[in-house]
Amino acid sequence: MRFPLILVSPARPENVGAAARAMKTMGFDELRIVNSLAHLEPAARWVAHGAGDILDNVTHWDTLSAALADIDFSIATTARSRAKFRYYATPQQVEALLQEKQQWVKSAALVFGREDTGLTNEELALVDVLTGVPMAADYPSLNLGQAVMVYCYQLSALRQVTASQELPADGHQLAALRQRVERLLDSLAVSDDQKLVDWLAQRIGLLEQRDTAMLHRLLHDVEKKLIDKKSD
Structure with missing residues (x-):
């Protein structure tokens, strides 16, 4: 199953570099970036530290809708309590969902929003499932690079599982x-x-x-x- 990670309008190149490093460490290799060229800044490559190939192969998209056009199943990370959808899957629940989807869905994507404002309600409406990391109230949000690492770590087992052919793939x-x-x-x-x-x-x-x-x-x-x- 193809599994690109999508960063929507990241502002800080250091965050993009940290995301690429987390992906490389945990076995993910496809990064899509929406409406930002932060990955081209020297700081992104400096922080990526060994994950330069991921930055070299970044694909740029004008909108999240375009970045998801060839994706069968998508998950978006959000900490916004006023988001349009009210169901939030934990990272562990996302892993279970994808373990099952891997048997019949050809591609999935994990979407991360802007560092300051996250994803808009219109963007959240484009995905299939929302997810968030449970956190203490005093620490309401994670750095973008940290959030990417949390999910890459949780989902790393998916990169090591061969999908069963018992069920025909039909994304x-x-x-x-x-x-x-x-x-x-x-x-x-x-x-x-x-x-x-x-x-x-x-x-x-x-x-x-x-x-x-x-x-x-x-x-x-x-x-x-x-x-x-x-x-x-």
Whole structure:
């Protein structure tokens, strides 16, 4: 499973260098940066200390949406209590989610926000699951480089596991399911129920492959019934 890390508008090159060093140490090798050239500053390479190859291969993207366009499953880190989604997975829960997803999803990404303001609600809405590191109240946030290290350490085992071939890989199931749910909500004229829409959006990201397949079958039956009812 491809697993790029994405930094959105990092301001300090030292943080980018620290992130690259953490990635290299824990076996991750693909870094995407959105709307920032901080990785080109000498300070980034100085702090990277042996992870210059990761900086050399950084890809730059204008928006987070573009950086996620070829990704099947995404997780965003946030400490914002007023974020649009209310469910937060711990790093340990993220590891469990990805262990299962690795059997059928071809690509996943972990997104980190700006040092000062994090990710906007619009950006958070682009991902499948939110995660945060539980911390003492007196220390409300981690340095960007520290946050990257926490997650790289927690998820490093994923880089050493060979995905089972018992289940066919189909990373498009989640995207197709989201589209299907959106169409159904429109058909039922409840798409303006933001609480319901948000709840469905966050729960879909937690589904395992078997659950996703079963929900597709259920929605197919619901859609057929709605079509039949319109034909009567």
